[in-house]
Amino acid sequence: MIHVEDLVKRYGAITAVAGLSFTARPGRVTGFLGPNGAGKTTTLRVLLGLDSPTGGSATIGGVPFRSHRRGLRHAGALLDAQQAHPGRTAAVHLAALARGNGLSRRRVDEVLGETGLSGVAGRRVGTFSLGMRQRLGVATALLGDPPVLIFDEPVNGMDPEGVRWARGLFRRLAAEGRTVFLSSHLIGEMAATADELVVVGQGRLLACGPVTELTGSAGSLEEAFFALTEGSVDHRAGGAR
Numbered sequence: 030m031i032h033v034e035d036l037v038k039r040y041g042a043i044t045a046v047a048g049l050s051f052t053a054r055p056g057r058v059t060g061f062l063g064p065n066g067a068g069k070t071t072t073l074r075v076l077l078g079l080d081s082p083t084g085g086s087a088t089i090g091g092v093p094f095r096s097h098r099r100g101l102r103h104a105g106a107l108l109d110a111q112q113a114h115p116g117r118t119a120a121v122h123l124a125a126l127a128r129g130n131g132l133s134r135r136r137v138d139e140v141l142g143e144t145g146l147s148g149v150a151g152r153r154v155g156t157f158s159l160g161m162r163q164r165l166g167v168a169t170a171l172l173g174d175p176p177v178l179i180f181d182e183p184v185n186g187m188d189p190e191g192v193r194w195a196r197g198l199f200r201r202l203a204a205e206g207r208t209v210f211l212s213s214h215l216i217g218e219m220a221a222t223a224d225e226l227v228v229v230g231q232g233r234l235l236a237c238g239p240v241t242e243l244t245g246s247a248g249s250l251e252e253a254f255f256a257l258t259e260g261s262v263d264h265r266a267g268g269a270r
């Protein structure tokens with residue numbers, strides 16, 4: 030379970046998140062949607078303890094992520110596909126993380142297999158395509174077999190086969206009872222993958238609920254999204270001030 034309550038995050042004069050509250054539940058794929066600069070990445074960073082909130086709270090399984098000793102067992106995340114050191118092989122990258130989190134070496138082979146990377150496990154990450162790096166990011170998130178998974182733009186750079194694979198994976202992870210939280214600009218992908226949506230604009234909640242409910246009479250999720258975010262689009266990506 031992910032719970033965000035009255036979350037505020039300011040960077041100097043910029044308010045990136047302006048009092049945001051929502052919950053993402055186990056067994057569901059929850060999509061996190063919003064225009065550029067809406068505060069999505071900032072919210073994910075605070076959730077994962079990479080940034081401190083200015084106010085309010087963001088918890089995973091009822092506690093801040095930082096208070097988990099072996100974080101990868103509690104939540105797995107893909108925030109930035111460029112995270113792995115380019116000079117390391119995929120297997121070495123994952124093995125180092127496994128060691129640091131008290132996980133077995135066997136788990137490395139399992140997630141490499143699950144993400145279709147077994148054949149390239151010995152290759153340096155610097156030689157990977159963006160789609161392969163995304164798969165490695167997904168493998169990293171899965172490493173600790175966590176109950177909560179957070180993905181920021183996970184299918185960015187993936188080919189159609191990769192996108193279909195990722196969609197199936199997210200659905201399966203939710204069917205296993207995990208909380209799957211997915212941020213993406215691809216509304217069609219959200220419509221095909223998510224059960225629930227959290228829509229934000231200028232750091233505030235615009236709507237949340239089942240995809241079917243939010244689509245409502247708009248005809249498509251895309252139309253519903255534009256109607257919801259009208260007035261919240263900031264082409265300067267300057268956020269709420």
Ligand SMILES: Nc1ncnc2c1ncn2[C@@H]1O[C@H](COP(=O)(O)OP(=O)(O)OP(=O)(O)O)[C@@H](O)[C@H]1O
Nearest residue numbers: 040043045064065066067068069070071266267268
């Ligand atoms: N480290 C930072 N310092 C200053 N401002 C920041 C910082 N991080 C984010 N912001 C600002 O906070 C606002 C929200 O940014 P954020 O990246 O969270 O939005 P987003 O919804 O993820 O956008 P996108 O869809 O473009 O990735 C933006 O105005 C951004 O410029």
